[in-house]
Amino acid sequence: MKITSSEYIISAVGPGQYPEDGLPEIALAGRSNVGKSSLINKLINRKNLARTSGQPGKTRALNYYLINQEFYFVDLPGYGFAKVSKEIRNEWAKFIERYLEKREVLKGVIHIIDIRHEPSKEDLMMHDWLLHLGIEVLTVITKADKLSRNQQGNMVKKIKQGLKLGTSERYAVFSSETGQGKEDVLAWVEEMCQGEKG
Secondary structure (H helix, E strand, C coil): CCCCCEEEEEEECCHHHCCCCCCCEEEEEEECCCCHHHHHHHHCCCCCCCCCCCCCCCCCCEEEEEECCCEEEEECCCECCCCCCHHHHHHHHHHHHHHHHHCCCEEEEEEEEECCCCCCHHHHHHHHHHHHCCCCEEEEEECHHHCCHHHHHHHHHHHHHHHCCCCCCEEEECCCCCCCCHHHHHHHHHHHHHHCCC
């Protein structure tokens, strides 16, 4: 897949603001500060279309980016940020839950894990929840450039074990610095969106 156009559309704070054009959507989920914005920017070859928040845990909306006029990347609020009150965390959980359970044009979720850390309790909960909902998932193990190839192999093994990834579950090792894994992620995105047409 070659990305030739990308534009920010809306930060939607409720279903009434979601686009109604019926185009497929690929959501991105991960802990606050895991590198969702960097991943989007690398995939679309733009330096800062997706903005990194100066205050982790501040994003409380679904950020929609229209890609190639054909599908959307939907950046979900980061989870697991401790400084946010429990009340707000519960509010987000319900908001994201409604989107994941009810959004018919959602074709898959890119679940992002930082290669430097074993999966957290929240990472495991998110992974299990997506599987429970029957959503197609690509686990993207990001920030690969921070480790040597040997360390990468060790941590990928630990992350796969930590998430209990089955043999049929897809994953990619990614770096927004070097572009490692970019083609793998885009190939999966294309497959999910075209499953729609096939």
